[in-house]
Amino acid sequence: QKEVEQNSGPLSVPEGAIASLNCTYSDRGSQSFFWYRQYSGKSPELIMSIYSNGDKEDGRFTAQLNKASQYVSLLIRDSQPSDSATYLCDRGESGGGADGLTFGKGTHLIIQP
Amino acid sequence: DAGVTQSPTHLIKTRGQHVTLRCSPISGHKSVSWYQQVLGQGPQFIFQYYEKEERGRGNFPDRFSARQFPNYSSELNVNALLLGDSALYLCASSPRGGVSNQPQHFGDGTRLSIL
Numbered sequence: 001q002k003e004v005e006q007n008s009g010p011l012s013v014p015e016g017a018i019a020s021l022n023c024t025y026s027d028r029g030s031q032s033f034f035w036y037r038q039y040s041g042k043s044p045e046l047i048m049s050i051y052s053n054g055d056k057e058d059g060r061f062t063a064q065l066n067k068a069s070q071y072v073s074l075l076i077r078d079s080q081p082s083d084s085a086t087y088l089c090d091r092g093e094s095g096g097g098a099d100g101l102t103f104g105k106g107t108h109l110i111i112q113p
Numbered sequence: 114d115a116g117v118t119q120s121p122t123h124l125i126k127t128r129g130q131h132v133t134l135r136c137s138p139i140s141g142h143k144s145v146s147w148y149q150q151v152l153g154q155g156p157q158f159i160f161q162y163y164e165k166e167e168r169g170r171g172n173f174p175d176r177f178s179a180r181q182f183p184n185y186s187s188e189l190n191v192n193a194l195l196l197g198d199s200a201l202y203l204c205a206s207s208p209r210g211g212v213s214n215q216p217q218h219f220g221d222g223t224r225l226s227i228l
Contacts, residue, residue, distance in 0.1 A: 032214035043203055043219040044156070051214060088155055092214055105155035
């Protein structure tokens with residue numbers, strides 16, 4: 001199975017600290033990775049895409065990809081209460097048809113004021 | 114540009130009834146995927162359609178069916194509704210349908226409640 005694993009949490013982080021969210025995947029053919037943020041009762045919204053090994057920064061967000069170790073992470077610096085949400089990791093398609101097993105179950109992040 | 118639009122936003126049905134959910138993708142997107150999301154869980158894949166062909170199907174019973182139209186919009190049909198079908202149904206579109214590394218864009222979802 002080409003699964004994506006995330007710690008469901010909740011992950012509790014003090015306001016202003018760095019929140020670190022992790023995701024592992026089993027399909028070595030995966031080439032693209034996406035992080036979505038989902039507020040309660042809302043639909044997922046894309047916050048980061050990463051395609052190459054290393055770090056990609058966008059404002060307070062940094063995505064890190066290590067294809068050899070098959071993990072991708074999301075760092076949120078200077079965490080704000082508005083960052084409290086569920087974060088979904090999506091490994092994208094690796095070709096050969098849609099198997100649908102691209103999303104993790106999500107990590108529930110709570111930023112404590 | 115308009116995003117992914119879904120209708121209706123909310124729906125209340127009773128057990129045994131049938132429901133049709135609709136989705137219009139972002140202009141230029143040819144791939145539409147449907148997900149079911151139960152409270153506290155990640156999205157569960159139901160179907161993906163690309164160029165009007167089914168490209169993938171998740172682990173859902175035959176009561177669930179879908180189709181994609183020539184304008185790339187899509188319908189999800191669920192027959193013989195059960196209480197367990199109560200969920201948020203998400204539609205996502207993307208340019209991808211082959212080996213394409215584009216993210217998905219989600220609609221606001223349809224909240225289905227079964228009484």
